[in-house]
Amino acid sequence: MFATWRITALALVCWLGASAAALAQPFTFTPIAREFTDGLGFLNADVPVALAEDGSAAFVGDDPLGVEHIFVYDGGTLHAIDVEAEGLGGVSSVQINGAGDVVFFATRPGTVPLVYGAYATDFTGSFFTTLYEGEESSTTAPPVGKFGNDIALSENRTVAFSSIVNASGALYRGVLPGPVASLRDGSGIFFNTKHLDVNDAGQVVVEMEYGDPTKGLARGALLFDSSGQDLVDIDTAIEKLSVGVHPRSAINGAGKVAFATNASATATFYDPPDDAGGTVVETLSLDEGVYLSTPTAFGQPSDVTAVATTADGFDSFLRADINGSDVVVFEGYAPSVGYGVFYGDDPATEKVVVVGDIVDGRLFSVVRMGELNDSGEMTLLTSDFYTTDREVWIVSGIDQPAIEPEPTVPPWLRRWRRWLRWILRWFFA
Numbered sequence: 001m002f003a004t005w006r007i008t009a010l011a012l013v014c015w016l017g018a019s020a021a022a023l024a025q026p027f028t029f030t031p032i033a034r035e036f037t038d039g040l041g042f043l044n045a046d047v048p049v050a051l052a053e054d055g056s057a058a059f060v061g062d063d064p065l066g067v068e069h070i071f072v073y074d075g076g077t078l079h080a081i082d083v084e085a086e087g088l089g090g091v092s093s094v095q096i097n098g099a100g101d102v103v104f105f106a107t108r109p110g111t112v113p114l115v116y117g118a119y120a121t122d123f124t125g126s127f128f129t130t131l132y133e134g135e136e137s138s139t140t141a142p143p144v145g146k147f148g149n150d151i152a153l154s155e156n157r158t159v160a161f162s163s164i165v166n167a168s169g170a171l172y173r174g175v176l177p178g179p180v181a182s183l184r185d186g187s188g189i190f191f192n193t194k195h196l197d198v199n200d201a202g203q204v205v206v207e208m209e210y211g212d213p214t215k216g217l218a219r220g221a222l223l224f225d226s227s228g229q230d231l232v233d234i235d236t237a238i239e240k241l242s243v244g245v246h247p248r249s250a251i252n253g254a255g256k257v258a259f260a261t262n263a264s265a266t267a268t269f270y271d272p273p274d275d276a277g278g279t280v281v282e283t284l285s286l287d288e289g290v291y292l293s294t295p296t297a298f299g300q301p302s303d304v305t306a307v308a309t310t311a312d313g314f315d316s317f318l319r320a321d322i323n324g325s326d327v328v329v330f331e332g333y334a335p336s337v338g339y340g341v342f343y344g345d346d347p348a349t350e351k352v353v354v355v356g357d358i359v360d361g362r363l364f365s366v367v368r369m370g371e372l373n374d375s376g377e378m379t380l381l382t383s384d385f386y387t388t389d390r391e392v393w394i395v396s397g398i399d400q401p402a403i404e405p406e407p408t409v410p411p412w413l414r415r416w417r418r419w420l421r422w423i424l425r426w427f428f429a
Contacts, residue, residue, distance in 0.1 A: 029395050031360070031391055031393050033073060036389065039064065042061055043059065043391075043392065045366065045390060047060040047092060047094060048379075049379035051378070051394070052096045056073060056098065058073075058096040058102055069082055072102065079123055079124050081124070081125030087108055088107070088108060088109075088119065089106060090109065093150045093151045097157065102122060102123055105161070108133075118130075131174070131178055147192070147194070150195050158202055159178075159180065160196060161196070162208075164192060167190065171196075171224060183224050183227055189230070192209045193209075194248070195207045195319075197249060203225045204225070207221055207247055207249055209243055210222065210231070212239070212240055213231075214275065218239065219243045220236050221237035221259050222235075222237075236295060237249060237293035238286075238304060239267060240267035241261075245261055245262065252326070256293065258328045264286060266286070267284045269301045270299075284302055287309035287311050288317065290320045290328060306345070307320070308330065315333045316333045317330055317333075323373060337351060337354050341367060341378070359393075362384040362391070363384060363385040364382045365384065377398070
C-alpha cells in the first residue's frame with residue numbers, strides 16, 4: 001500500500017512540476033541595438049526604451065563621439081536624431097507611436113535659469129516642435145521632467161505631460177503636431193505629479209498628490225479626460241494612499257490601469273464619500289505589489305485585483321505596464337530568482353527574464369524593462385556581464401493575461417500547489 005502511495009505521490013509531484021513548466025512562455029529575444037556598433041556609443045539605461053504598436057522603438061544614448069541622440073529602430077533600420085544640434089540635451093523621457101511621432105523631455109543646456117521642455121519630432125528628426133518650455137524654480141511656468149515624471153503618447157497622436165509642482169503648473173494634453181492645452185491646473189487640491197500615461201480616448205492617468213476630503217494630503221492614480229475636472233468629476237484607479245506610497249501607473253485602450261506600489265497601503269472609503277465622520281464602507285489593504293484596476297468614481301471603493309505582491313515571494317516592485325489584452329508585465333525583485341521582468345505572481349515560472357539569465361550567449365548583469373504593446377512585444381535594455389556592453393531588445397510572445405486562471409491547474413489545486421510541493425518533498429526527503 002505504501003508503495004502504491006509512493007508511486008501516486010511521485011506522479012503528483014511530477015504532474016505539479018509539469019503543470020508549472022507548461023505556464024512558461026516561449027519568448028523570442030531579438031537584439032536591435034548594441035553599444036559601440038552601428039553608430040552607437042554609450043546607451044542611457046535611465047530612460048526606458050519606448051515601444052509603438054507597430055514594433056518601432058525609441059531609446060536614448062550617445063554616438064561614438066559622445067553626442068547625445070535619440071535612436072529610433074524602425075523595421076530593421078536605426079535612425080539617429082541629433083538633439084544637441086537643436087540646442088537640447090539631458091533627455092529624460094521619450095515616447096514613439098506607429099505614425100512615426102517622437103516626443104521627449106529635454107533641457108536647453110547653458111540657459112540660466114535652466115530651461116526644461118517637452119518637444120516633438122519625427123522618427124528621422126527632420127523637424128522639431130516645442131510643445132512646452134518652463135524654467136527651473138519657476139512658479140508661473142514650472143519645469144517638466146525635472147522630478148522624474150514622464151511624457152506620454154498614444155497611437156492616435158495624443159500627447160500628455162505635467163508641470164504641476166507644489167500646486168503650480170498644469171497637466172497638459174493635446175494632439176500632435178500641437179498645440180497642447182491645460183487639462184487640469186495645479187491648485188489647492190492638486191499638488192505634485194509624478195508618472196502618467198494616456199490612451200487613444202484621451203484618458204490621462206496621473207500618479208499625484210491631492211487634497212482628500214477624508215484624509216488630507218494623499219496620493220493616488222487619478223484619471224482626467226475633460227478640461228477643468230475637480231475631484232467629484234474624476235475616476236481613480238486607486239486613491240487615499242499616504243503620500244509616501246507611489247502607484248506608478250499605465251493605462252490601456254479600454255481604460256484599465258496597472259500600477260506598482262513601493263510600500264503597503266490602506267485606503268478607507270466612507271458614506272458619504274467626502275465625510276470622514278460617515279459610515280466606513282470599505283477598508284482596502286494592499287500589500288506592496290502590482291495591481292490591475294478598473295477605475296471607479298472618486299470616493300467609491302477601488303476595484304483592484306492583485307497581479308503579484310510581496311506575499312507571493314517578491315521583495316520590491318519598480319514599474320508596470322499593461323496592453324489591450326490586460327497582459328501586465330512588471331519590473332521587480334524576488335529573492336528566489338533575482339531582479340528582472342515578470343508577468344504573474346510566481347517568480348519562478350512567470351518570469352520573462354532576470355539578471356543572471358543567458359540569452360544568445362549574453363549573461364545579463366542588468367535588466368531594465370521598457371514597454372509592452374498589444375502584440376505581446378516588450379522592449380528591454382540589458383548589460384552583458386562579459387563585455388559590459390548595453391543592448392536593446394524586443395521580446396515577443398508575452399501574451400498571457402495577468403489575472404487569467406491557469407488552465408493546466410484546477411483552482412483548488414492551484415491554491416495549495418506550493419504547500420503540496422513542500423509536503424511531498426519533505427515526505428520523500
